[in-house]
Amino acid sequence: MRFLGAIAAALLVAGAVGAAEIPQADRRSGYSFMKPDTKTMQDDDTANPGMLWVLDGETLWNRKVGSAGKACADCHGNARNSMKGVAISYPAFDKATGRPIDLEQRINSCRTNHQQATPLPFESRELLALTALVARQSQGASIETGADPQLAPFIAKGRELYMQRQGQFNLACANCHDDNWDKRLAGAAITQGHPTGYPLYRLEWQSLGSLQRRLRACITGIRAQAYDYGAPELVELELYLMSRARGMPLEAPGVRP
Amino acid sequence: MASALINVPAKAKRGDIIEIKTLMSHIMETGYRHTASGEVVPRDIITSFTCRFNGNEIFRADLFPAVAANPFFSFFTTATESGKFEFEWIGDKGFSETASASISVE
Known part of the structure; x- marks a missing residue:
């Protein structure tokens, strides 16, 4: 009886862990x-189409906008120095709103508060260009997102969403990206879902795109209702995924099929 | 915002075969797609790419709707003398962009 109890306890523990997370050593970009x-x-920087957005980002970085008449460069100087290692901590905790914000939202909050300009729409060429420029300065650096203890409850929420079955297919992110990442779906590699290259150029998109765009596409793929751009749930999911990829090198701007 | 990325070696030895790589930002809209309301999205592509070296044409390509967005070209030439490569992209809706790169040949 005691033996059976031990098995039951072991099963309970296993059940509580749920979908097996990928061990650190097996994490693959x-x-x-x-x-x-x-x-x-x-x-190759001259073959990577993402670099076209980085180039545009450099132009925008030095352009004065908004009623404050300031360019990004007026406060931050040369992005190559000032933005080094910035992207590896995003999404990061924003004191003003008491919530995590991603890099795109950080750029827009800078625009609104310091440049007194209108925020750029999500997925606009300008916002992607500035994000790509900032992220490019951290290429090769290890992702550190989630180190801030204030982020813990939001990472937990993001993880919950990642584990939550949803949509008509009744699939959670984990069902593919934790449990079946070594298999293929309609000929394409499923992968582990580490957002190491965003914003990145997808050949399928013929364009650069944000992690939010990717997540929305995945959510639509499992036939669930995608969250709007900038929705707290999407940012929490981004935050969980980036914290899950901690220690992996940032590749932005990446290229994916 | 149209931007080009050019990769030409800054230096080469006379007689060396060198690789030239160019990337031009362009949506390359095929003209075969329709909007949700059924209207045709007008074609907007680059139709021609030319590379000249010291004024002489050394490479030319015609582009068609099947070419992907942000066309990338890679081609080879022999380094004969120092000079300037000039690149030109021409397309629909009056699209016209140029770029240049210099090489010193020893």
Whole structure:
């Protein structure tokens, strides 16, 4: 009887853990699932289309906008120095709103508060360009998102959403990206879902896109109602995924198939 | 905002075969797509790319709707003398962009 009890307890523990998370040593970037030609495209700055947005970002960085008549450069100087290592901590805790915000939202809050300009729409070329410029300065640096203890409750919420079955297909993110990442779906690698390259150029999109765009596409794919751009749930999911990818090098701007 | 990325070696030895890579930002709208209300999205593509070296044309390509967005070209030439590569992209809706890069040949 005592023996059976031990089994039951073991099962309970296993049940509580739920979907098995990927051990640190087995974590793989989406990059490692790609074909050599796509890898080459990402690695070569003059072949990586994401660099076109970085180039645009440099122009925008120095352009004075808003009623304050300030450019990003007027406060932050050269992005190559001042933005080094910034993107590896995003989404980060925002004191003003008491919530995590992602890099796009941080750029827009800077625009609203310091440049007194209208915020840029999500997925606009301008916002993607500035985000790509900032993220590019952390290329190769290890992701540190989630180190701030104030983020803990939001990471927990993001994780809950990641584990939550939803949509007509009744699938959670974890069902594919934790449990079946080594398999293929309609010929494409499923991957582990580490957002190491955002904003990134997807060949399928023929454009650069944000992590929120990617998440919305995935949510639509499981036939659930996608959250609006900037929704707290999306940012929490971004936050969980980035904290889950801690220690992996940032590749922005990445290239994916 | 149109931007180009050019990769030409800054230096080469006479007779070396060098690789030239160019990337131009462009949506390359095929003209075959429709909006949700059924209207055709007008074609908007780059139709021609030319590279000249010291005024002489060394590479030319015609582009068609099947070419993906942000066209990337890679081609080879022999380094003969120092000079300037000039690149030109021409397309629909009056699209016209140029870029240049210099090489010193020893």
